[in-house]
Amino acid sequence: MNYWLMKSEPDVFGIDHLKAMPKKTEHWDGVRNYQARNMMRDDMKKGDQVFFYHSNCDEPGIVGVMEVVREGYPDHTAFDPDAKYYDPKSDPDNPRWYMVDVKYKRHLKRNISLRELKERDDPKLADLPLLRKGNRLSIMPLTKKHWDLLLSLE
């Protein structure tokens, strides 16, 4: 089992949106970054646990837990000229972008904010990608140690 963290802007698609979906499940579309694409296409497996992270908001941080319920498949929104993340270089015969389906599991008892994690300044969290300067990856792998440590803070 693998552990991940995925970022989304709460104004666009937050954890409450996910919870409100039928079956509390939604496809994670719109990722247009190759590193993140590769992880969704190749590495994310059914049953993997994922932190839902709210970015670009008043208090960026980890807000909940979800689970991968469908493994990588082509992101069809890339084929749609009217879609926000349309990419003419991706077509159904040779899809460039992939997504996974995730299911809401629960909110954390409290939000674990980025600010708090930085202030904590825990050496065990030093190599957490999230805390590394300039890291803009919207999907990142977590070690079980990081996962457990973060969960223990809730």
Add this chain to the structure above:
DNA sequence: GCCAACGTTGGC
């Protein structure tokens, strides 16, 4: 293959 220009992310 280099690198300047440009676009995006995301914290602040």
Add this chain to the structure above:
DNA sequence: GCCAACGTTGGC
């Protein structure tokens, strides 16, 4: 809104 830190594009 600003801007640092990237990633991508495309001319050469």
